[in-house]
Amino acid sequence: MKTKILGIALFGLTLAAVTYYPQLMANNIDTEVQRHITAKPRIDVVFVLDTTGSMGGLIQTAKEKIWSIATTMASAQQAPEIRIGLVAYRDRGDAYVTRVVDLSSDLDSVYATLMDFQADGGGDGPESVNKALYDAVHNISWSEQDQAYQVIFLVGDAPPHMDYNEVRYPEIIAAATNKGIVVNTIQCGDMPMTVEPWSQIAALSNGEFFQVEQAGGAVAFNTPFDEKIAELSAELDSTRLYYGSEEDKDRMKVKVAATEKMHAGLSAASRARRAEFNASEGGKTNLLGENELVSAVADGRVALDDLDAEALPASLRAMAPEEQVAYVAATAEKRESLQRQIRELSEERGDYIAKKVDEAGGMKASLDQKLYDAVKDQASEAGLEYKDGPAY
Secondary structure, three states: OHHHHHHHHHHHHHHHHHHHHHHHHHHHHHHHHHHHHHOOOEEEEEEEEEOOHHHHHHHHHHHHHHHHHHHHHHOOOOOOEEEEEEEEEOOOOOOOOEEEEEEEOOHHHHHHHHHHOOOOOOOOOOEOHHHHHHHHHHOOOOOOOOOEEEEEEEEEOOOEOOOOOOOOHHHHHHHHHHOOEEEEEEEEOOOHHHHHHHHHHHHHOOOOEEEEOOOOOOOOOOOOOHHHHHHHHHHHHOOOOEOOOHHHHHHHHHHHHHHHHHHHHOOHHHHHHHHHHHHOHHHHHHHHOOOEHHHHHHOOOOOHHHOOHHHOOHHHHOOOHHHHHHHHHHHHHHHHHHHHHHHHHHHHHHHHHHHHHHHOOOOOOOHHHHHHHHHHHHHHHHOOOOOOOOOO
16 A cells, blocks of 8 residues: 555656656746846956056046046946956066056046056166066956956057066967957057057957057047036935945945045046946946945845844934934935936036037047947947947
């Protein structure tokens, strides 16, 4: 009797497995397909920047324009996640040979480091370009995501030292190509002996080579809207509330400090460019950082009732629960209003600059346009489509 019952039970289990296994597998496959479909494309861009004495003008241009470049990259039809890294280089005997800032979606912190770079050193012609490229390819945390546009912009005015006992650029570029990294070269000025290696580096990686004037040749308009946008941006930054462990909150204190450094040290035009980037879908991560309470509550990822007092921002701990809810809701409303104002003024700012660019004949030879053209062509292979031209 027991044998018969056991046989019936086994038959039932087998029937259930045969009936439901295909459905379970289909659900798993659907989940994987959906994850692939909904994954954001990623842009990883590393600027390899000559910081020797002759590059002062270009470094200042980079400080003013990196937010416009980020906004241009964020304007793809499917908004990408953007990470930026830096490799600053000089030469042996200088204060440093290379300094590496790894890829990060926290552009504020990356930019705060860029602010500290000054032009100095060099003087003998060739620079440590090979070492800088090696660090950019091998000592940066490049994405392993399939749908990613990975690009290096090598920016400098002097050729590489080929007399050092080190890995040279043909081998380095081969490694970059194997990783799916494109290398574009931007020669500043017109030093003849830089043309050949810069052209070769770009050609070996299917990148673009172009020359600009020593200071960079970027479009740099101030507008009547910059001051107000910068002011609104500072107010927007003040709406961020961070929760979590002390380690989580300490990490965000670093980001807040970087933001405050920018508000204190950047021009109104540059702060307006940052605000425009932060207002884009691609700039959301940079604006908020991690463990931001207002957005987490609005998205339903966190409920205030579920957080221990220690995990709350210090400003909320002394409040009664109903006061906390009201404060977070009011902060969310204020944030939405500020973002709307920034978007409206940024549109007016864009119209103003577009008119100036048109009056100047289109600025087709500008650094902005050359970068945009390279990105538009190369990023298409990662499924990114650009239509609106460069942001200024």
